Amino acid sequence: MTKLRTGKIDISPYLFILPSLLIMVAFLIFPIARALQLSLTDTRLLEISKAKFNGFDNYRAFFSDSSFGRVVLATLSYVVAGVSLTYILGLFTASIVNKPFWGKGFVRTILILPWVVPSVVLVIIWKWMLSSRYGVINFFLHEIGLIPIDFSWLSNPRFAMCAIILATIWKQYPLGLLILLAGMQSIPKELYEAASVDGATAFQKFFLITIPGLRYVTTVLILLLTIWHFGNFVIIWLMTRGGPSDITATFTIFTYLTTFKFHKLGMGASIGTVIFIISLLFTVIYYILFVRKLVRV
């Protein structure tokens, strides 16, 4: 990929990025810096001016909180299960839509539709469907004898996170579908034809051609999904507020609680910073592995 040579000092590239840069620095970067600064103080929401520097006390307090283990576990399980299940479901549906058949466009539209549902609506629908007595999901499961009457998903320590993940993957799998479908469509048809000639089965074609061919888009997708799951707040908060007993309290939930309910801005900022640092690690890894390669070429 060649670039336009801009011999002498030419400020036009900078002019092009100026609007984006300004708005990003003013409303994203600068606030984060302020939040980082806050995390090293004991600032309380209602008495911001009385803040005192207290080093890493906030971080220490967070790491020694009795629910810390649950927070880590909740975040990990949400991210890992959410990302992997979304990916698998996306792969499955992309495979279906990749085949030519009558009504494919319509099917594709139906399958992608869950993605546009606003989070608030998503939670409302799923909370109602998962209602212990009046929910339709329990109705089906109870009628086929899988669960007792009045089974509560959202207050069950073992199934609360499952319910949240279920609602999440319903909303997010279309993203997987879209991106993996795009990837599938770029795999040269000749590869499949050659494999057919060699007598490969559908299974072999899938695992030896499709999956390797999707390597790049898989990485893009996994990264996008991980970032999104990691930072997701609304769905978990509106479904369980991190309950029961902090079992579904991910880092973001804990940040919100600490900042807005307990008014410990300093400590809330420190938890948020932990999220940020982990995201940063992901960015660095992704950048080194993929973006750098493309920029240099």
Next chain:
Amino acid sequence: MKGIRKVLFFFLVVIVCAIAFFPFYWLINTSLIEEKQLFQYPPRFFPSKGLLSSYIHYVLSTPISAWLRNSLFVGGVATVASTIFAILGAYSISRFNFKGRTPFTFLILLTQMLPAVLLVIPVYIIFLTLRLNNTLAGLTIMYTAMTVPIGLWFLKGFFDAIPIELEEAARIDGCSKLGILLRVTLPLCVPGVIATATWSFIITWDEFLFAYTFINSEKLWTVSVGLSSFIGQYSADWGQIMSGAVLTTLPIAILFMFFQRYLVSGLTAGSVKG
């Protein structure tokens, strides 16, 4: 044999579609059931109220039309602004080699990973200084800031996919950089631009935390916040909440139906690298 496989495939497609669509059916169904009949076991599978009495009543008795207008305004303006900013910025990264290009690219990725919960309070304080609190203008600016990074990322991919040779001719003709962008590159990239804009708009329609924190006046709420206000200690009208949910989802779903082919083709063009 082939016939059976086809039939099996057909059934598979139907089942998958049914599962994907079921929550939508349940949403609409619940919004059209009399309140009293909602609290029964087994649940009702068919509506018992008319479309008119549910939705029209909801529209007339709640500020949802104002909320829809607000979401449309905030989302629309933010999308247009961020897409314009992103087009300019992405073109620059894609075509020019300048000092600070690498840090800027890194910055784009970085800003996509900032958790909203961490940003809220510092931004609120900034808005207060700028007298933007409790205004739709402030929220619009924040949404623009939020969607610019992803727009930059997408559009860079789309621009990268267009061979530089196509622009050489215009460059030789003495066209300015902006001119090349507008006359040559952009027209080739329209699906990508539409895809990016659609994506951004969907994100702003869905957004909750900032809208919830920055806007206090009920008449300035966006649809997400407005809808969430119906659940609480003193109200539990599920039928009404479902009606509101339907009305909140309908605009974005319709918009999506129109533009989804761009999203698909856009992602196809953009995500795939050589």
Next chain:
Amino acid sequence: MEWRKENEQTASHGTREVGIKHFFTVEEYEMKRQFTCILCIALMVFTVNLFAAGTTEKSTEKVTIRYPHWFFGHGGNFEQWINGAVDGFEKKYPNVHVEREQVPYDTYWDKLDTGLASGNPPDVAAFWFNLRKYIEAGALMPLNDLIDMNDVNKNFSPFQTKSIPEAAPDGKTYGLAFDTGFYLPMYRPSVFRSAGIAKYATNLDEFFTQSQKLMTKDRYGYAFVTQAGNWGEQIINLSTWTIALGGHWGDTKGRPTLDSKEVIQAVTYLKKLFDMGAVPKDVAHGDFRKMFATGHVGTLIDGVWVYGLANGWDPETKTDFATAPLPFPTQRVAGFYECNSIFKACKHPKEAAALIQFISNDEQQQKIAEMPHFPARTSIFTPALKKALIERWPWYAEYINHAGNGVPMSPLSMGGEQMVETQKIWGKYFDKVLFENMDPKEAMTVAQKEAMALVK
């Protein structure tokens, strides 16, 4: 247009597999560009307009008082009452304009906090037991010199005369109550008749039997907050039971007493009801109040406002509604006040004080009683009024009985933020008891330990 044709040629031989189409001719593009320019200008104009619109200030000689309240959007009687009260106030003081801000109850104090944190508080706002938190933050101004304290001390409920000063470290009065609330047992006689229950339970054993009897395929015996993670609302039920059992969850020195006998008992009894299947799952107040109104929950221990809510959901409840004394070893009723307070940053304290006094004057307080709701100015309960109210609503009598002896639901001397965190700890371990079958005594002991760590 040589270069354009050249591009077309190149594009059609391009290596990209995606169909790149030329969407516009150059002329169309010029038009589009001009249109975009105009659009941008229009957007900027629009935005600036909105900017200006969002920062309106009343620039007349009128004094403006910003007053957010959840009543403004509560609908029904509450909205009617407060609008009536503010209307009356504005009529009496024509030079004062009250900017009525409607904020839903569940987000009320969140909104207040963000406003306060960013240096933008309103002039007057409503509080209840979180009053102390705001006093400690130095956000409010004492009212002792602004309002008629003689009137207050003589005519108001003990919640005003005792609890509100107790909430302040300096003992001053930082709020003027406009209503009070008590949690008492309520039921629908028709439901009880159909369940074959002749009389409301008079002790806890009977209460359990009663709950069992009320349970049918379509109905639960009782309800409390079983929505996981909703400790903010759970605390109401937990305190109600603890207080009625004779105890409290905090002492007079602001220390938690989560491992006290009564707290453990409360947790144990509620767990028992839960295990019996007598209570609905995943519910919070909004849900179970509606279930009660529609006959799906047999009884609640709740406040006067449920009557109005129930009427909206099932008009039968207008006459099919009754209350009973607490089926507990004591008749200690959990209660609270809601008061109006003035922020220190308020530029017009005299007018603000006039507003809050108007809202709590005889006329307005009587209107509250007739909502029905429960006033803070208990002196309005003249024998005549009592008779009229009880004739209209026989069940109201039980509430009047407790007008003078409600127990504050929250420990008054517990620091503001410490109280919220203590509540969360209690809720967290209560959830463990309910959903993870942790032993109540063990759970409360651990909870107490964690809560004590917050005490400075």
